[in-house]
Amino acid sequence: MSFMVLVRTAWRALLRNISRSLLTMLGIIIGVGAVIASVAIGAGAQAVVLKQIESLGANLIVISPGSVTSGGVSLGSGARTSLRLDDVSAFVANVPEVAAAAPYSQTSAQVVAGGANWFTVIGGTTPAWLTVGNWSIAQGSFFTPDDVSRVTKVAVLGSTVAANLFPAGGAVGSTIIVKSVPFRVLGVLTAKGQTGFGRDQDDVVIVPITTHQERLTGQTWINTILVSASSSDTVAGVIDAGERLLRLVHHLSPIDPDDFTIRNIANVQAVRMATADTQAFLLAAVAIVSLVVGGIGIMNIMLVSVTERTREIGLRMAVGARGRDILLQFLIEALSMACAGGVIGVGMGIGVSFLVSTLAGWPTVITGASIVMGFASAALTGVVFGFYPARRAAALDPIDALRYE
Amino acid sequence: MKSTAVKEALIEVQDLTKVYGEGPAAVEALKGVSLTIYKGEFVAIMGPSGSGKSTFMHLLGCLDHPTSGSYLLSGQEVSGLSRDQLAMVRGRQIGFVFQSFNLLSRTSALENVELPMLYAGVARAARDERAQSILEKVGLAERMGHRPNELSGGQQQRVAIARALANDAPLLMADEPTGNLDSASSVEIMTLFQHLNQDNGITVIVVTHADDIAAWCSRIVTFRDGLIVDDRASKTRKARA
Numbered sequence: 208m209s210f211m212v213l214v215r216t217a218w219r220a221l222l223r224n225i226s227r228s229l230l231t232m233l234g235i236i237i238g239v240g241a242v243i244a245s246v247a248i249g250a251g252a253q254a255v256v257l258k259q260i261e262s263l264g265a266n267l268i269v270i271s272p273g274s275v276t277s278g279g280v281s282l283g284s285g286a287r288t289s290l291r292l293d294d295v296s297a298f299v300a301n302v303p304e305v306a307a308a309a310p311y312s313q314t315s316a317q318v319v320a321g322g323a324n325w326f327t328v329i330g331g332t333t334p335a336w337l338t339v340g341n342w343s344i345a346q347g348s349f350f351t352p353d354d355v356s357r358v359t360k361v362a363v364l365g366s367t368v369a370a371n372l373f374p375a376g377g378a379v380g381s382t383i384i385v386k387s388v389p390f391r392v393l394g395v396l397t398a399k400g401q402t403g404f405g406r407d408q409d410d411v412v413i414v415p416i417t418t419h420q421e422r423l424t425g426q427t428w429i430n431t432i433l434v435s436a437s438s439s440d441t442v443a444g445v446i447d448a449g450e451r452l453l454r455l456v457h458h459l460s461p462i463d464p465d466d467f468t469i470r471n472i473a474n475v476q477a478v479r480m481a482t483a484d485t486q487a488f489l490l491a492a493v494a495i496v497s498l499v500v501g502g503i504g505i506m507n508i509m510l511v512s513v514t515e516r517t518r519e520i521g522l523r524m525a526v527g528a529r530g531r532d533i534l535l536q537f538l539i540e541a542l543s544m545a546c547a548g549g550v551i552g553v554g555m556g557i558g559v560s561f562l563v564s565t566l567a568g569w570p571t572v573i574t575g576a577s578i579v580m581g582f583a584s585a586a587l588t589g590v591v592f593g594f595y596p597a598r599r600a601a602a603l604d605p606i607d608a609l610r611y612e
Numbered sequence: 613m614k615s616t617a618v619k620e621a622l623i624e625v626q627d628l629t630k631v632y633g634e635g636p637a638a639v640e641a642l643k644g645v646s647l648t649i650y651k652g653e654f655v656a657i658m659g660p661s662g663s664g665k666s667t668f669m670h671l672l673g674c675l676d677h678p679t680s681g682s683y684l685l686s687g688q689e690v691s692g693l694s695r696d697q698l699a700m701v702r703g704r705q706i707g708f709v710f711q712s713f714n715l716l717s718r719t720s721a722l723e724n725v726e727l728p729m730l731y732a733g734v735a736r737a738a739r740d741e742r743a744q745s746i747l748e749k750v751g752l753a754e755r756m757g758h759r760p761n762e763l764s765g766g767q768q769q770r771v772a773i774a775r776a777l778a779n780d781a782p783l784l785m786a787d788e789p790t791g792n793l794d795s796a797s798s799v800e801i802m803t804l805f806q807h808l809n810q811d812n813g814i815t816v817i818v819v820t821h822a823d824d825i826a827a828w829c830s831r832i833v834t835f836r837d838g839l840i841v842d843d844r845a846s847k848t849r850k851a852r853a
Binding site for chain 2: 209212219223518519521522523524525527528529530531532570605606609
């Protein structure tokens with residue numbers, strides 16, 4: 208018997224009892240729908256986290272001064288003044304896996320431009336900061352290493368600052384005044400938006416670190432060193448090497464504690480990924496349970512169907528159907544039901560994801576893999592749970608089947 | 613018809629027995645039956661219930677295995693065949709007609725007739741063409757698209773006969789084919805069998821307990837207690853309608 212005929216026969220049998228078929232599929236529909244929707248919500252959340260982490264800078268390592276303990280009272284991280292500009296160049300020169308390293312110090316100040324003014328963060332750094340922080344320039348240009356060495360009074364504006372000081376545009380080439388010091392605006396940064404914690408990353412003015420130290424704060428130390436490892440695999444190596452390097456250049460004896468702290472954005476990322484994995488595992492468990500329940504439903508109805516159609520089976524056998532013809536007929540019927548449930552389930556999952564993202568505002572991402580997985584597991588359920596009823600049908604004795612009332 | 617020994621044998625049964633169950637509860641339904649049916653015969657198998665005629669019918673129809681004995685169908689030994697091999701033999705050599713028609717409900721007459729051809733692997737176009745021509749032959753040219761519940765009992769049985777003819781089987785086996793029909797329809801059906809037997813050379817075996825149905829046949833075999841007790845040519849054979 209040809210495959211097409213088998214499929215057509217199966218669909219006919221299912222459509223004959225359409226409400227029963229639909230009710231039987233319900234378990235599969237809910238199972239597959241739940242998988243699709245929850246994977247979409249999970250993937251959406253993950254995508255947001257990834258984007259936030261990426262916007263902080265790829266493979267970023269943050270070095271801050273160590274804490275100071277004075278008379279048993281810890282003054283907390285950053286209280287020390289141990290980090291110097293020389294540390295940054297030592298890093299670049301001695302750790303090969305470093306893609307870029309930049310100092311970063313910040314202060315807050317009122318910025319004035321013509322009639323407008325704006326209170327914002329003034330950051331001091333070097334051109335390597337663009338690479339480390341994953342920034343780009345929207346208009347004009349960034350300052351050069353030369354500007355850093357010559358302590359030039361130039362600035363690059365974050366997009367929020369540019370919008371507030373120069374609502375009509377024309378920021379590049381204008382002059383802004385910070386703490387009575389005039390700065391020439393070289394460029395405007397491309398907007399990045401908020402961090403995962405709600406801080407506006409674009410509300411910033413960036414100046415050369417030397418100018419920052421000498422003209423604005425008078426500090427001789429720097430607040431942080433931002434280091435970008437060449438890849439996610441080298442992050443750990445860079446942290447190790449950096450620790451040894453800094454102890455060396457800071458002349459620490461083996462018994463001295465570190466006078467700096469090294470933190471890694473990838474750690475945060477790994478924790479978030481692990482959370483996502485746990486969620487995915489729970490979802491998979493829920494999905495398996497609902498598919499098994501759905502499969503038992505299919506098996507039940509197929510057993511009922513085999514009993515109801517005993518005479519039909521006998522007749523088919525009498526006119527030449529072999530055991531495997533009957534087996535295939537019922538197996539394909541179960542499979543069709545499961546696949547139809549799978550298709551409806553996928554549709555429902557997509558619909559629910561859409562509703563969640565429009566009504567609740569959660570981001571969702573429908574992945575091709577989740578659709579394929581959902582559908583495949585529905586089909587597999589159909590085959591597994593359809594097999595027993597189909598085998599019972601195929602094993603019927605033709606005489607008993609024909610006589611069955 | 614025993615004088616026609618030159619005729620080719622279609623069915624040759626030797627010492628066929630069938631025992632149901634085991635040990636002390638065993639029931640011997642057939643106690644050693646030998647019978648030869650030649651091509652082109654029109655045989656009635658009669659006997660009271662429990663006589664073994666249904667068991668014999670099932671064995672002849674390759675629906676069941678005998679406990680012992682030999683059964684040659686068209687010269688092929690079928691008593692030792694597997695389930696699937698028996699299914700193939702049924703599909704190609706034997707057409708069944710049942711008392712309760714056994715048509716697939718909610719399925720057109722045409723598709724019911726095509727059913728055996730599906731299992732024999734006949735291509736779609738050939739299936740349609742052949743099913744149509746057979747339905748025309750049994751007088752249902754106007755009813756091909758009708759479903760069983762839209763047909764009278766006689767018409768349904770004619771669809772069933774068309775289905776039995778679908779694979780060009782040389783042997784037609786009918787189990788009480790008129791049991792659910794009124795007398796007018798019964799005459800119609802028996803006339804059709806007679807036509808198929810005499811004009812198409814199809815061997816027909818009818819199981820019945822009614823003398824007036826047996827009267828249509830050329831030979832009457834009577835069973836009692838698992839044995840053939842009578843085998844004779846029909847004296848009161850009905851003339852051709």
